[in-house]
Amino acid sequence: MPEPFRPLVTRVKVRPGPDDAFPPGPPLPAFLQTPLMWLMRPRWMSAVHHRYGKTFTLKDVMAGRIVVLADPVDVKAVFTGSPDVFLAGEGNAVLGPIVGDHSVLLLDREEHLKERKLQLPAFHGERIAKTVGLMREVTEAEVRTWPVGVPFALHERTQALTLDIIIRVVLGVEDPLRSRRLHEALRKALEFDPSYFLMWVFPRLQHVGRWKRFLASIEAADRLLFDEIALRRQDPDLAAHGDVLSMLLQAHDEAGDPVDDRWVRDELMTLLVAGHETTATGLAWTFERLLRHPEQLARVRAGLEDPRDPYVDAVVKESLRLRPVIYNVARVLARRTRVAGYDLPEGTLVLPSIGLMHAADEHFPGAAEFRPERWLDGVAEPYTWIPFGGGVRRCLGATFALTEMAEVLRTVLCLVDIAAVGAEGEATRVHHITLVPAKGAQVVVHRRLDSAAAAMEQRADPGTLAPA
Numbered sequence: 001m002p003e004p005f006r007p008l009v010t011r012v013k014v015r016p017g018p019d020d021a022f023p024p025g026p027p028l029p030a031f032l033q034t035p036l037m038w039l040m041r042p043r044w045m046s047a048v049h050h051r052y053g054k055t056f057t058l059k060d061v062m063a064g065r066i067v068v069l070a071d072p073v074d075v076k077a078v079f080t081g082s083p084d085v086f087l088a089g090e091g092n093a094v095l096g097p098i099v100g101d102h103s104v105l106l107l108d109r110e111e112h113l114k115e116r117k118l119q120l121p122a123f124h125g126e127r128i129a130k131t132v133g134l135m136r137e138v139t140e141a142e143v144r145t146w147p148v149g150v151p152f153a154l155h156e157r158t159q160a161l162t163l164d165i166i167i168r169v170v171l172g173v174e175d176p177l178r179s180r181r182l183h184e185a186l187r188k189a190l191e192f193d194p195s196y197f198l199m200w201v202f203p204r205l206q207h208v209g210r211w212k213r214f215l216a217s218i219e220a221a222d223r224l225l226f227d228e229i230a231l232r233r234q235d236p237d238l239a240a241h242g243d244v245l246s247m248l249l250q251a252h253d254e255a256g257d258p259v260d261d262r263w264v265r266d267e268l269m270t271l272l273v274a275g276h277e278t279t280a281t282g283l284a285w286t287f288e289r290l291l292r293h294p295e296q297l298a299r300v301r302a303g304l305e306d307p308r309d310p311y312v313d314a315v316v317k318e319s320l321r322l323r324p325v326i327y328n329v330a331r332v333l334a335r336r337t338r339v340a341g342y343d344l345p346e347g348t349l350v351l352p353s354i355g356l357m358h359a360a361d362e363h364f365p366g367a368a369e370f371r372p373e374r375w376l377d378g379v380a381e382p383y384t385w386i387p388f389g390g391g392v393r394r395c396l397g398a399t400f401a402l403t404e405m406a407e408v409l410r411t412v413l414c415l416v417d418i419a420a421v422g423a424e425g426e427a428t429r430v431h432h433i434t435l436v437p438a439k440g441a442q443v444v445v446h447r448r449l450d451s452a453a454a455a456m457e458q459r460a461d462p463g464t465l466a467p468a
């Protein structure tokens, strides 16, 4: 059963006290700034950045004052600051009924570090490298279902694909029937829209309409997840499995006792919520950009038979730079703290801005251009390329996502001749906390490639990206 919705008690929103001095920002009232932030985040934030510089304050009806940071020195200070001061879990409390109370996303301080430590080994680069063959296999099966000669929204297909990859690689489910059931149940459970969060304000909503159906979909997904956990526990050869579920089942809590099913379920749901839509969107943008750049596309194609060609990795990194899936990361100050030269009061929401940092010519010359070559010429300055956030909250699945994106890209291009629909690039649309291609990354497959099978076979054990 999902945790029942309780009315959400958050910190009192931050209003400036007599001793507070916030960085400058637009004078517009909060009720006008809030929709701008939610509906047109990149345009609004870059306009304010242009007017007020690298550190500015926005107003929000819920959070009060929000301080945005776009200087790598300040971002570094936040990422490397004390986890007792810069809290991330508190801001994710609304996800509680979906991911569960044990989720690494919800915790802070010592508790968070302990949980994170238990999971880190499952996401180690060497372990992820061993799953590349599986990622390729799942991608091949997905690409076989794509129509030829008919335009379609690639984002919908990458959503299905990343879910299948998680089911196979994270949950380790091989049986096609169980895998299909899980896919259907998880798809519904992960399709939450912001209106569901009204349950925080009006808990009675959970007994009616779409809210009731949504909670039922989480329950249905939970039943299947608990079945998988029970099945795997019975496996005498648990240690031989390479999937994340098997790794989690071998973890022990502080007292040395095996972890319980509820803990494992919460962490699996967390990985699904954090890793499915983000990677699907990152992939959709990668194709959206690459397919509109013939020279770069030709260069990727030329290197397809060499699994260690660094150009594919450069394309992935450049796509995540130019079209970051998440525009800001968030920390709440646990006490009065000096940030970017300002003494900010307890409860202030501080946003290191991924989007603003990635769009700065100062850090990435010709920042508006799609130029994967920049990643072959050198590395970015520290704390300027931050699509996965940073510090003790840095994305646990970063290596997983980079490896998956590179492998899917290679596999798709080996199998089909694919093109973007229309010369004009797609605009960015804000979808909850992610930024997605406005038309869903429209593509058309012109033909399947005869030499695909041969090209795939020629490829030796593929390489993976080093953790960024």
Ligand code: HEM
Pocket (backbone or CB within 6 Å): 088, 104, 105, 116, 170, 270, 271, 272, 274, 275, 276, 278, 279, 282, 325, 326, 329, 330, 387, 388, 389, 390, 391, 392, 393, 394, 395, 396, 397, 398, 400, 401
């Ligand atoms: C392109 C794909 C992805 C992007 C852009 C992305 C981005 C992010 C960002 C920005 C954060 C917050 C970091 C911070 O606050 O400093 C995060 C956290 C997290 N991500 Fe990802 N992510 C991606 C894929 C994945 C995948 C594939 C998984 C797992 C399978 C995953 C699991 C997590 C988890 C568990 C956290 C919370 C870490 C913590 O609080 O300690 N993510 N991700």
